Amino acid sequence: MLIDPKSNQVRGVAKLNKKDARSETGLFLLEGPQGLKEALDRPKLIVDLYATEEALERHADLFDRVDALKIDVQRVSEAVLKVMCDTNTPQGILAVCHQLHVDLQDLIDTKPQLVALLANIRDPGNAGTVLRAADAAGADAVIFSDNSVDVYNPKVVRSTTGSIFHLPIVIGADIAKTIESLKSAGIQIFAANGGGAELPTLSKDQLAKPTAWVMGNEAWGFEPETLELVDLEVAVPIYGAAESLNLATAASICLYASAFAQNAAD
Secondary structure (H helix, E strand, C coil): CCCCCCCHHHHHHHHHHHHHHHHHHHHEEEECCHHHHHHHHHHHHHEEEEEEEHHHCHHHHHHHHHHHCCCCCCEECCHHHHHHCCCCCCCCCEEEEEECCCCHHHHHCCCCCEEEEEEECCCCCHHHHHHHHHCCCCCCCCEEEEECCCCCCCHHHHHCCCCCCCEEEEEEHHHHHHHHHHHHCCEEEEEEEEEEHHHHHCCHHEEECEEEECEEEECEECCHHHHHCCCEECCCCCCCCCCCCCCCHHHHHHHHHHHHHHHCCC
16 A cells, blocks of 8 residues: 655656646546546556545445456555645545547547537636536537646546546647638537627527537637637527626537537437
């Protein structure tokens, strides 16, 4: 059992909470039982797995799957896991995994029908929740712009609750070049923006077409040059007294509007 929080092994894992270390190694941290459950469907991505005795007992069925897949588990103390994780109350399980993003062109070659493009999204919780919503809506991919939060940030990973393993992810994308590439592939570009056409006014035929929804920065929205590139700005109407919608909530509504139309067409 690992019991020394100051050991080189523990410090090496803890470094993966930093973006530079993740970029250098091509690894990221996955915390908690739900994340591990989803990762076990792609076991080759798991490099190392750590767990406390309490977690092994509490999640015995999950670790039966781990044993069946012949994945080694390194037992650690609570103090060690707390150093490895970036949370104050770790969930007892931590996996070191290979990163899994794809290239934009490889994504386009799959002829995606529904895509979320995060343009300068900085909040980890928002980014992870959009990715989770895209997964739930059956989207084909999520694209992170080069100025967005790192998808492998532990807070982003946790907020996806395992959806990070379910759909292709592109990172470090140039917004303008990405939009042009998607357009060239026959994908219409909608920007979720408060000043645009109200979502309910769009026809089912419009929404059923291959679509990329672009989500802007939480504080200041879109850069003017981005809006010049999109096909349509679309607003989610507010019928009550709320000042605005949370970014992730608006993204969920927009993605599902397309998903409803596309699945009805199918």
